[in-house]
Amino acid sequence: MDSDTKLYLERAGNELKLAEIIMQMSINKDLQTKIPAIDKPDTYFSSVISxxxxxxxxxxxxxxxxxxxxxxxxxxxxxxYDEFKVI
Incomplete structure (x- = not known):
């Protein structure tokens, strides 16, 4: 596997982990109360999607x-997207 492929797969893994963390934070209001920057319970589903x-x-x-x-x-x-859909 070349270095560019490895780098993109590492980035993909990091993004997926972060999506999972933000999802858990969005559905777990108790977790949100432990984060000082969050002043009221909220959801961050748009960030999960992103x-x-x-x-x-x-x-x-x-x-x-x-x-x-x-x-x-x-x-x-x-x-x-265009290249991926034709292979």
């Missing part, structure tokens, strides 16, 4: 690299 999306995006980038397909800015997300 981090889960980036986990999927980085995984797709890693897979494309293995297939020797590189996507770059501008419109890197669109290019990644």
């Amino acid at each position: 981090h889960a999306y980036y986990s999927i995006f980085y995984t797709a980038k890693a897979y494309l690299i293995v297939k020797r397909i590189i996507t770059k800015a501008p419109e890197e997300h669109k290019k990644t």
